[in-house]
Amino acid sequence: MGGRAAVFLDRDGTLHRELERAPRSFDELEFFPSVAPALRALSAAGLPLVVVTNQSAVASGEVSVAELDALHAQLARRLPITAAYACPHHPERGLPPYARACTCRKPRSGLLERACAEHELDPHRSWIVGDARRDLEAGLALGARAILVLTGKGERELAGLDGALRARISVARDLGEASAQILAGHAAQGR
Numbered sequence: 419m420g421g422r423a424a425v426f427l428d429r430d431g432t433l434h435r436e437l438e439r440a441p442r443s444f445d446e447l448e449f450f451p452s453v454a455p456a457l458r459a460l461s462a463a464g465l466p467l468v469v470v471t472n473q474s475a476v477a478s479g480e481v482s483v484a485e486l487d488a489l490h491a492q493l494a495r496r497l498p499i500t501a502a503y504a505c506p507h508h509p510e511r512g513l514p515p516y517a518r519a520c521t522c523r524k525p526r527s528g529l530l531e532r533a534c535a536e537h538e539l540d541p542h543r544s545w546i547v548g549d550a551r552r553d554l555e556a557g558l559a560l561g562a563r564a565i566l567v568l569t570g571k572g573e574r575e576l577a578g579l580d581g582a583l584r585a586r587i588s589v590a591r592d593l594g595e596a597s598a599q600i601l602a603g604h605a606a607q608g609r
């Protein structure tokens with residue numbers, strides 16, 4: 419299949435603190451301290467950075483698709499983020515056409531598959547970083563390496579992981595530590 423190595427990033431709890439209300443603008447986002455330098459280091463190593471995020475706030479009517487797109491455009495302008503893909507659905511709750519089962523809501527891997535097709539990425543040479551089990555599962559399903567960060571709900575999620583899944587992932591304190599793991603692995607596999 420070929421394609422480039424990349425880093426898939428969960429958004430809420432991985433890049434920035436999770437907010438009570440879904441954010442609409444970049445200035446509302448409280449980024450964790452290591453995030454900006456980590457993104458710059460990964461990008462400097464030639465790794466495309468792709469945000470993959472479940473945003474059922476769209477299904478619930480809290481934010482519109484246009485608002486979410488605008489926020490993600492700001493994200494890509496202010497940080498070295500290549501692209502952002504969001505699942506606007508919720509399987510049970512919300513407004514049509516978003517209240518439905520879909521193939522993009524993590525732990526399903528539809529968002530990552532779309533990103534791989536549109537940006538010629540090879541999931542087998544890539545990583546996913548997230549603070550939730552479902553992030554890890556979405557990446558592992560495609561053969562990516564998975565790193566759980568302990569920001570956001572990461573601590574709680576780690577405590578709930580079964581041994582089989584725990585053995586397939588690595589853990590990092592935050593995105594800064596995750597980026598160091600990725601850069602070491604990326605150097606080892608060559609570009």
Ligand SMILES: [Mg+2]
Pocket residue numbers: 428429430431432548549550570
């Ligand atoms: Mg998260």
Ligand SMILES: [Zn+2]
Pocket residue numbers: 505506507520521522523
């Ligand atoms: Zn979806």
